[in-house]
Amino acid sequence: MSDYQTFLQERDQIDYFTQKGYRIKNITENLSGAFVEFERESKESKEFNKETLHILTADGRKYFSVVLINQQKEGA
């Protein structure tokens, strides 16, 4: 799969989580790329749902950064 196709998948996954009400809680960047932890408080159980995405592409790393900056602006 081309880098671009991988990026489109990553973007879709990031969009999916944000649309579902998840927020980025933590990001770990290392030699393997970036691990983006999403979190959402469940309305019913008051528990936190967590999801982690392993982002491989450079465009994907730019994309979640934009999402994060927007999230911080909204939160501000």
Added chain:
Amino acid sequence: MADLRINLAGIESPNPFWLASAPPTNSGYQVQRAFEAGWGGAVWKTLGDPILNVSSRFAAVSFNGQKVAGFNNIELITDRPLEVNLKEIYETKKKFPNHAIIASLMVEPKQEKWHEIVKKVEAIGVDGLELNFGCPHGMAERGMGAASGQVPELVEKQTYWVKEVAKTPVIVKLTPNITDITVTAEAAVNGGADAISMINTINSLAGVDIHSWDTIPHVGGKGAHGGYCGPAVKPIALHMVGDCARNPRINIPISGIGGISNWQNAVEYMLMGATGVQVCTAAMHHGFRIVEDMIDGLNNYLDEKGIASAMDIVGKSVRKYSDWGDLDLNYKIVAQINNDVCINCNKCHIACEDTSHQCIDMLMDEHGNNILRVREEDCVGCNLCSIVCPVDGAIDMVEMPSGLPVMTWNERQAALGAVSCSVDPISK
């Protein structure tokens, strides 16, 4: 007709084109001919204790048939007594009172030596002084030139000594043979310099003769490192000028030197913060008369842009010269190939396929003609294909809106830093 006059730290000249301190400014005969040809100023060949030169002094690097892409020399400062040079400076200044004559000076790093030469030179009437802290060979072995120009404390101290007695503006000429030129530039500012000039030549060995195994040039079978200049060094010098121009602690004028061959090069330097330029190699390659085109070209450029004075363009690009961390990561350009202009040499395809991102496809159009097409989604906008393409207009690099807001590396890292701080509330 635009006003081409410049004023660099109080030194006025009819245009921004000066000859750099080097063989073209060795004597009164030469400088007077240069002024007649149109040069606005001349920095006299460096004065100091007369030296001894070797024979076989220059070498040039040709690249693919282009002669003098780079130029290398192992020549030292003037080999003529001070009085001879001063007499000729006096005569030249008398004949050309409106042209700038700057005396380049180099002596041992001792206060009394600097005082002595400054007083003698200013007594005959020069428009300014340039302290040569840059020559990388020969003089450096004697503790002068680059040897003193690489030590910020020595730059500051020597500038200070000169300023103690100088009545005319003092330009400090910096060596590029240092990791960060702003450090020595700041030292010059702290010493009281009125301006800085850069660059002197870059340490170099022009080549090795693969048959005789001698260095190029060699002096009876032996070589020594020289100083490199000419078109090849222009990007290095331009960066150094830009780095000094955008540094708020270096708030004195800059005289730009290094590979300037035409008016366009001069405009680039001025946009990047140089108040004027100095030229050596291009004059040595083509003679004094190249200045005619430089003057015409600059004048037409300013007229076409409706700019009244050459001084008005100084520094106009400085604020655009930034740090990598402040560039927009979401700015995107892609290559587009114009197949009606393309001659199908396939150089772009090979370049992208072998050494970039494998996104130029070789296809066939509906008439069976070979065409090339860029898969824009995979193109990273590296420019390589357009750089190697031999046909003007065959490849355009076009902006492709990414749909994402401006985001610099610094902004991104700040955002990431903030999120890692706000650690998971549950795990606490």
